[in-house]
Amino acid sequence: xxxxxxxxxxxxxxxxxxxxxxxxxxxxxxxxxxxxxxxxxxxxxxxxxxxxxxxxxxxxxxxxxxxxxxxxxxxxxxxxxxxxxxxxxxxxxxxxxxxxxxxxxxxxxxxxxxxxxxxxxxxxxxxxxxxxxxxxxxxxxxxxxxxxxxxxxxxxxxxxxxxxxxxxxxxxxxxxxxxxxxxxxxxxxxxxxxxxxxxxxxxxxxxxxxxxxxxxxxxxxxxxxxxxxxxxxxxxxxxxxxxxxxxx
Amino acid sequence: xxxxxxxxxxxxxxxxxxxxxxxxxxxxxxxxxxxxxxxxxxxxxxxxxxxxxxxxxxxxxxxxxxxxxxxxxxxxxxxxxxxxxxxxxxxxxxxxxxxxxxxxxxxxxxxxxxxxxxxxxxxxxxxxxxxxxxxxxxxxxxxxxxxxxxxxxxxxxxxxxxxxxxxxxxxxxxxxxxxxxxxxxxxxxxxxxxxxxxxxxxxxxxxxxxxxxxxxxxxxxxxxxxxxxxxxxxxxxxxxxxxxxxxxxxxxxxxxxxxxxxx
Numbered sequence: 001x002x003x004x005x006x007x008x009x010x011x012x013x014x015x016x017x018x019x020x021x022x023x024x025x026x027x028x029x030x031x032x033x034x035x036x037x038x039x040x041x042x043x044x045x046x047x048x049x050x051x052x053x054x055x056x057x058x059x060x061x062x063x064x065x066x067x068x069x070x071x072x073x074x075x076x077x078x079x080x081x082x083x084x085x086x087x088x089x090x091x092x093x094x095x096x097x098x099x100x101x102x103x104x105x106x107x108x109x110x111x112x113x114x115x116x117x118x119x120x121x122x123x124x125x126x127x128x129x130x131x132x133x134x135x136x137x138x139x140x141x142x143x144x145x146x147x148x149x150x151x152x153x154x155x156x157x158x159x160x161x162x163x164x165x166x167x168x169x170x171x172x173x174x175x176x177x178x179x180x181x182x183x184x185x186x187x188x189x190x191x192x193x194x195x196x197x198x199x200x201x202x203x204x205x206x207x208x209x210x211x212x213x214x215x216x217x218x219x220x221x222x223x224x225x226x227x228x229x230x231x232x233x234x235x236x237x238x239x240x241x242x243x244x245x246x247x248x
Numbered sequence: 249x250x251x252x253x254x255x256x257x258x259x260x261x262x263x264x265x266x267x268x269x270x271x272x273x274x275x276x277x278x279x280x281x282x283x284x285x286x287x288x289x290x291x292x293x294x295x296x297x298x299x300x301x302x303x304x305x306x307x308x309x310x311x312x313x314x315x316x317x318x319x320x321x322x323x324x325x326x327x328x329x330x331x332x333x334x335x336x337x338x339x340x341x342x343x344x345x346x347x348x349x350x351x352x353x354x355x356x357x358x359x360x361x362x363x364x365x366x367x368x369x370x371x372x373x374x375x376x377x378x379x380x381x382x383x384x385x386x387x388x389x390x391x392x393x394x395x396x397x398x399x400x401x402x403x404x405x406x407x408x409x410x411x412x413x414x415x416x417x418x419x420x421x422x423x424x425x426x427x428x429x430x431x432x433x434x435x436x437x438x439x440x441x442x443x444x445x446x447x448x449x450x451x452x453x454x455x456x457x458x459x460x461x462x463x464x465x466x467x468x469x470x471x472x473x474x475x476x477x478x479x480x481x482x483x484x485x486x487x488x489x490x491x492x493x494x495x496x497x498x499x500x501x502x503x504x505x506x507x508x509x510x511x
Contacts, residue, residue: 065421090440094361097368149419179357 004038005030005073009054011041011129014211017241019125021107023054025066025204031240032195035078042129066204070197081196088191092198095183095190098176099205105150106173106219107209109166112146116215174222180206181226188235195236207233266343270325271304272296273311279395280309283473284374289321291333291465296323297501298456299345309396337458347457355452359459362444362451366459369437370466372422373430373480379413381427383476434483438467442487449496456497464497 007030009023017039018024030037042053056063056072063072074081081089111122126142127135147162154165180202189195190202210223210233224230274289275281281289289305296303303323308314315322315331322331323339330339340346348359378389393409394402417423422430441463450456451463467490471481484490 086443087446090443091358091361093436093440094358094365094444097365098361101364101368145419152416152419179360182353183357 004058005035005076006038006040006057007054007069008040008042008057010126011043013125014213015237016207016211019208019212020053021104021204021208022066023204024207025200026054026056026069028195028203028236028240029070029073029080029197029200030078032200033073033078033080035073035076066201070200080194080200083194084191084196088196092191092196095180095198096201098179099201101153102172102176103205105154105169107205108146108150109169110209110214110216110219111212112143113150113162114214114216118143121212121214170219173219177219177223177226177229181229184228184232186228189232195240199232199236202229203233203236207237264326264343266301266345267326268302269304270302270323271306272321272323273306273308273314274321275311276307276309276396280392281307282378282389282392283469283475284371284378285312285320286473287371287374287466287469288319288333289465290469291462292321292323292336294464294497294501295333295337295347295458295461296340298347298461299340301340301345333458333462347455347461348452350455351452351457359452359457362441362459363462365437365440366462366466369433370470372417372420373434373437374466374470375413376417376422376425376430377427377475377480379410380417380422385410387476431479431483434480435486438484438487438490442490445489445493447489450493460493460497464494468494468498 007023007026009026010018010020012018016024017027027037027039029035037056052064054064054066054069056069061072063069073079081092084092110117112118123139123143126139130138150165150169151162154169184190190198206223206229209220210230214220272289272292275285277286293303293305311320311322312318316329317331319332322329323336325339328339330336348356351359377384379385390403390406390410394406396402397405414423417425425433445451450460452459467484470484471491471494473481475481
């Protein structure tokens with residue numbers, strides 16, 4: 001496709017091209033499918049950045065949300081899944097649902113709700129990426145959005161008690177990590193020797209959890225015990241992101 | 249397996265065998281129950297039938313409020329009350345009945361993943377249709393949800409519930425979706441289920457598991473519930489192996505057991 005593809009997303013740190021899961025999913029997929037993306041890291045008051053990032057812009061389209069962006073790239077013939085069988089394609093959808101339901105709440109909690117982590121790491125980092133006075137507002141808004149999402153999807157009515165929900169979401173996340181580790185086994189990627197959409201999603205969700213240095217690290221500790229998942233992240237980083245690490 | 253407090257409690261109570269008078273509670277079938285709750289209730293009923301555990305279905309207008317988690321259905325077994333399919337599967341397992349013991353670790357992971365797919369896409373689509381599509385809300389949901397209550401309580405409760413569901417939709421990124429996009433998601437989900445099922449009788453070949461119960465609950469309900477139009481059920485009807493799957497379960501686990509046709 002002649003039209004240039006531009007992706008605006010959050011920037012990198014701790015050896016990652018981006019510390020934001022959704023941005024990372026899109027970046028990884030683009031690398032896997034060979035889509036030529038021009039990455040614009042957020043460094044000013046981006047209009048749609050109220051939780052809308054990552055955003056893909058072409059000459060006549062603006063696409064947001066990872067699932068839609070990946071769909072768009074596939075329609076442009078950048079397809080990382082063409083070697084997958086129908087069943088593998090179905091499995092991809094199912095595992096992505098598993099990630100979103102079981103792992104995402106705990107990842108959101110680790111980054112945005114756990115106070116030690118949020119105030120010492122997440123908030124300063126995100127605030128440093130955007131100009132004053134948005135830096136005073138946006139991280140708080142993202143944090144509230146994360147808490148909201150966790151409580152609305154996992155909290156039990158009529159009282160939404162975070163304490164009870166916390167234990168459950170971490171348990172679910174650890175189980176999800178174990179399931180992923182079992183499924184990956186000793187393979188290089190989830191479906192054979194070439195990476196696909198599922199690999200992009202798993203990488204996007206796991207890599208920030210793996211690499212960002214947090215004070216409160218219970219989920220990180222659990223992940224580090226699953227050596228094949230860590231190896232999976234490191235392999236992708238060194239094979240697909242080595243060149244841009246210098247700019248990241 | 250980690251021995252949490254809940255597991256201990258389950259262990260203590262699991263010594264009792266499954267009683268004859270086990271009961272399942274849901275809302276009133278004819279006038280009140282909504283698509284998503286009906287699907288959930290049918291999934292649990294199918295699961296228990298597959299485990300060969302007898303259950304009596306009781307309809308109560310305030311079932312939602314009787315439930316410990318606010319969600320239906322819930323079962324009353326002995327002196328224990330458990331709600332929702334997930335916890336019910338765990339509870340039944342503690343009593344020594346399981347449909348998924350024969351699966352290996354990778355298959356169990358797949359089963360869990362596909363159950364999440366159904367919850368993530370099908371259930372959310374049902375909730376969207378019920379509470380966020382103005383036509384359906386106006387013609388069906390509002391009236392059904394408030395039917396057991398006098399004015400103005402019927403309106404207040406219905407609006408409150410609608411507000412809650414819309415909040416959740418917004419939080420998970422479905423707030424801006426159009427009905428067409430939601431129907432496309434349903435199609436994608438059905439396609440995945442159809443591809444995974446293939447020509448097998450059940451998702452893990454010869455024996456049904458909780459995944460089959462869950463899929464049956466949702467698909468059967470979608471196929472047999474009268475909505476403002478047929479768009480939702482048409483999406484399922486595109487996949488003939490899914491239709492055969494529903495028919496198979498209805499026949500084996502409901503008709504043949506003398507429970508009669510379901511709706």
